[in-house]
Amino acid sequence: MTVTLADVAAHARVSPATVSRVLNGNYPVAAATRERVLRAVSELDYVVNGPASALAAATSDLVGILVNDIADPFFGIMAGAAQAHLNAPADPSAPVRTNGERLAVVCNTGGSPARELTYLTLLQRQRAAAVILTGGAIEDDEHSAAVAAKLARLAEAGTRIVLCGRPALSGPGAGPVHATLSFDNRAGARRLTEHLLGLGHTRIGYVAGPAERTTTRHRLEGHRDALSAAGVAHDPALVLHGSYDRASGRAAAAQLLSAAPDLTAIVAANDTIALGVCAGARERGLRIPEDLSVTGFDDLPSATDAVPALTTVRLPLYEAGARAGALATGAGVPGGVEVVPAELVVRGSTKAPL
Amino acid sequence: MTVTLADVAAHARVSPATVSRVLNGNYPVAAATRERVLRAVSELDYVVNGPASALAAATSDLVGILVNDIADPFFGIMAGAAQAHLNAPADPSAPVRTNGERLAVVCNTGGSPARELTYLTLLQRQRAAAVILTGGAIEDDEHSAAVAAKLARLAEAGTRIVLCGRPALSGPGAGPVHATLSFDNRAGARRLTEHLLGLGHTRIGYVAGPAERTTTRHRLEGHRDALSAAGVAHDPALVLHGSYDRASGRAAAAQLLSAAPDLTAIVAANDTIALGVCAGARERGLRIPEDLSVTGFDDLPSATDAVPALTTVRLPLYEAGARAGALATGAGVPGGVEVVPAELVVRGSTKAPL
DNA sequence: TTGAAAGCGGTACCAG
DNA sequence: CTGGTACCGCTTTCAA
Numbered sequence: 001m002t003v004t005l006a007d008v009a010a011h012a013r014v015s016p017a018t019v020s021r022v023l024n025g026n027y028p029v030a031a032a033t034r035e036r037v038l039r040a041v042s043e044l045d046y047v048v049n050g051p052a053s054a055l056a057a058a059t060s061d062l063v064g065i066l067v068n069d070i071a072d073p074f075f076g077i078m079a080g081a082a083q084a085h086l087n088a089p090a091d092p093s094a095p096v097r098t099n100g101e102r103l104a105v106v107c108n109t110g111g112s113p114a115r116e117l118t119y120l121t122l123l124q125r126q127r128a129a130a131v132i133l134t135g136g137a138i139e140d141d142e143h144s145a146a147v148a149a150k151l152a153r154l155a156e157a158g159t160r161i162v163l164c165g166r167p168a169l170s171g172p173g174a175g176p177v178h179a180t181l182s183f184d185n186r187a188g189a190r191r192l193t194e195h196l197l198g199l200g201h202t203r204i205g206y207v208a209g210p211a212e213r214t215t216t217r218h219r220l221e222g223h224r225d226a227l228s229a230a231g232v233a234h235d236p237a238l239v240l241h242g243s244y245d246r247a248s249g250r251a252a253a254a255q256l257l258s259a260a261p262d263l264t265a266i267v268a269a270n271d272t273i274a275l276g277v278c279a280g281a282r283e284r285g286l287r288i289p290e291d292l293s294v295t296g297f298d299d300l301p302s303a304t305d306a307v308p309a310l311t312t313v314r315l316p317l318y319e320a321g322a323r324a325g326a327l328a329t330g331a332g333v334p335g336g337v338e339v340v341p342a343e344l345v346v347r348g349s350t351k352a353p354l
Numbered sequence: 355m356t357v358t359l360a361d362v363a364a365h366a367r368v369s370p371a372t373v374s375r376v377l378n379g380n381y382p383v384a385a386a387t388r389e390r391v392l393r394a395v396s397e398l399d400y401v402v403n404g405p406a407s408a409l410a411a412a413t414s415d416l417v418g419i420l421v422n423d424i425a426d427p428f429f430g431i432m433a434g435a436a437q438a439h440l441n442a443p444a445d446p447s448a449p450v451r452t453n454g455e456r457l458a459v460v461c462n463t464g465g466s467p468a469r470e471l472t473y474l475t476l477l478q479r480q481r482a483a484a485v486i487l488t489g490g491a492i493e494d495d496e497h498s499a500a501v502a503a504k505l506a507r508l509a510e511a512g513t514r515i516v517l518c519g520r521p522a523l524s525g526p527g528a529g530p531v532h533a534t535l536s537f538d539n540r541a542g543a544r545r546l547t548e549h550l551l552g553l554g555h556t557r558i559g560y561v562a563g564p565a566e567r568t569t570t571r572h573r574l575e576g577h578r579d580a581l582s583a584a585g586v587a588h589d590p591a592l593v594l595h596g597s598y599d600r601a602s603g604r605a606a607a608a609q610l611l612s613a614a615p616d617l618t619a620i621v622a623a624n625d626t627i628a629l630g631v632c633a634g635a636r637e638r639g640l641r642i643p644e645d646l647s648v649t650g651f652d653d654l655p656s657a658t659d660a661v662p663a664l665t666t667v668r669l670p671l672y673e674a675g676a677r678a679g680a681l682a683t684g685a686g687v688p689g690g691v692e693v694v695p696a697e698l699v700v701r702g703s704t705k706a707p708l
Numbered sequence: 709t710t711g712a713a714a715g716c717g718g719t720a721c722c723a724g
Numbered sequence: 725c726t727g728g729t730a731c732c733g734c735t736t737t738c739a740a
Contacts, residue, residue: 125403306661
């Protein structure tokens with residue numbers, strides 16, 4: 001059988017209550033007693049029973065991090081940063097459970113609304129201490145309502161909700177959210193297109209992400225804002241939607257370039273798409289940037305490795321993830337919304353059109 | 355307050371025991387009663403209390419997946435696959451808890467021995483149903499012993515242990531492991547170097563991973579095996595160790611090429627390093643593969659995007675992850691060891707030396 | 709087929 | 725400062 005707290009108590013010749021107090025360090029215990037208990041713990045190789053502890057205390061040390069695609073470094077970087085900063089509490093006076101160690105768990109929704117809800121239920125079932133939702137949200141009234149309802153239930157049960165790289169919930173759904181870190185996707189996208197316009201480009205293709213995502217919409221809106229501010233007519237035929245992957249970018253490039261051979265630039269909604277666009281363009285014999293300017297978004301190392309000259313918009317993913325981790329441990333003002341700036345990084349992948 | 359099973363029982367006018375039986379579906383219950391209970395559940399929006407359930411049943415539905423680097427798609431692909439196949443049990447007769455849904459959680463060790471142990475303890479504390487350890491293991495007697503001991507304790511408590519992309523434990527530590535999927539890194543590396551030798555290369559540099567990793571050692575051994583089989587003298591000065599990242603590859607390439615300008619090929623221990631090697635070589639004005647052949651390992655899409663012509667060794671990461679997920683749910687023969695083949699993928703990044 | 713009740717392993721309140 | 729002891733919410737015999 002596994003060792004229980006009662007075993008430790010017997011071994012140390014104290015009451016279970018005392019052992020619990022020593023372990024949680026939230027109550028005065030005589031140094032000698034404490035010593036004895038700790039020795040018993042290590043002698044018996046005792047490990048707290050998480051479920052029992054969570055049941056009794058009505059909270060657990062589990063923190064869920066929801067990501068849309070675990071194979072995408074965009075999420076990996078944020079999740080890793082969050083995880084790393086969960087165990088370095090901003091507030092040292094915070095009550096310490098067992099070791100103060102939180103079990104950060106990454107849940108891969110694959111972008112599926114159903115799985116997003118399933119994971120939230122699973123985390124609710126585990127009475128998670130916090131939930132961090134990362135990346136763009138799905139824009140669908142029914143789904144949004146369901147998520148908002150779930151989040152409300154979670155918050156009710158004491159789970160702290162943090163949004164990272166996702167726009168703040170509006171209306172009644174915003175209540176339960178402890179903190180929001182939203183990326184300034186719109187401004188970033190606007191700056192990117194302004195940069196192209198500044199170089200003289202006017203025929204610009206745009207390869208967007210999935211239609212029902214907030215990131216997709218915001219980045220596209222930024223692009224359009226820049227166009228209309230410059231008085232350039234917006235041609236809907238130059239915008240193609242797809243998924244956030246390379247294949248989508250390749251296909252879109254092929255389609256755009258054959259439909260509109262006069263394009264001088266293509267804006268991709270993210271770096272992975274941009275890589276595909278470059279591939280698609282090269283397959284048509286175009287050189288980048290001599291014949292076609294291409295831009296990305298997110299500034300992922302994996303993309304700039306492939307195309308070091310890629311002009312992109314840099315989102316501070318690591319910093320945002322780290323901040324989200326800290327917020328999940330209780331830092332920050334409840335209900336706070338922080339906008340994370342998106343910085344234009346100009347490299348060689350854009351040049352003035354002929 | 356949150357809704358409890360007792361509330362559901364009252365609402366459905368049955369005993370808590372009956373509600374439990376309905377929810378777990380592992381006991382005969384009259385259809386009418388069952389109906390009534392299910393309606394009560396949905397009317398009250400009841401969600402099982404995981405900790406309480408785990409405490410009473412002495413098992414949980416949590417599955418931990420340990421990875422060395424969550425920002426690396428190598429692990430992302432395996433983890434995502436495992437997660438996806440955890441909820442499609444191979445054995446339909448397996449006892450179904452709550453919904454049969456397991457909470458797959460990805461734990462990022464960052465390659466740190468201490469964090470690996472910490473996570474194992476955390477999972478032990480949660481009474482995890484299974485633990486999947488992915489990727490190369492750290493080769494250090496003390497650490498290995500500690501991990502083996504931990505795994506033994508976990509197995510004792512009913513946690514199923516699966517190794518994925520990690521060599522089988524030998525000796526007494528092998529006991530608790532339910533299944534092992536080991537990549538045939540050595541054979542893959544051997545084939546890769548044989549390919550280069552076949553082209554006529556004899557001065558071959560090698561950029562290895564961290565010294566204390568099994569993957570590092572096995573791949574390097576495969577390389578050396580090929581060299582000695584071909585009667586090519588092994589020059590230790592041509593082997594450099596570093597971490598599994600791009601920077602390490604770039605630096606190593608610079609160092610190798612200045613120390614041994616007569617190199618005609620460089621073998622990188624994985625794709626990320628290969629990317630760095632290409633970058634480093636190009637910085638010295640070398641063209642690939644005209645002036646220098648470069649090979650990778652793992653065949654990650656993110657790498658072949660960057661260098662589509664990269665000759666690599668393909669490991670079926672998704673398939674292996676999926677299999678590991680199935681094994682974690684109980685499939686397969688206890689104690690089984692499966693060797694996953696590594697397939698050489700020849701592309702344009704290698705050519706015969708002048 | 710269903711109900712009653714004894715735990716599962718900790719926590720935290722109340723005494724002492 | 726320490727011990728005794730009701731729970732926490734669910735599972736699972738044992739009876740009915």
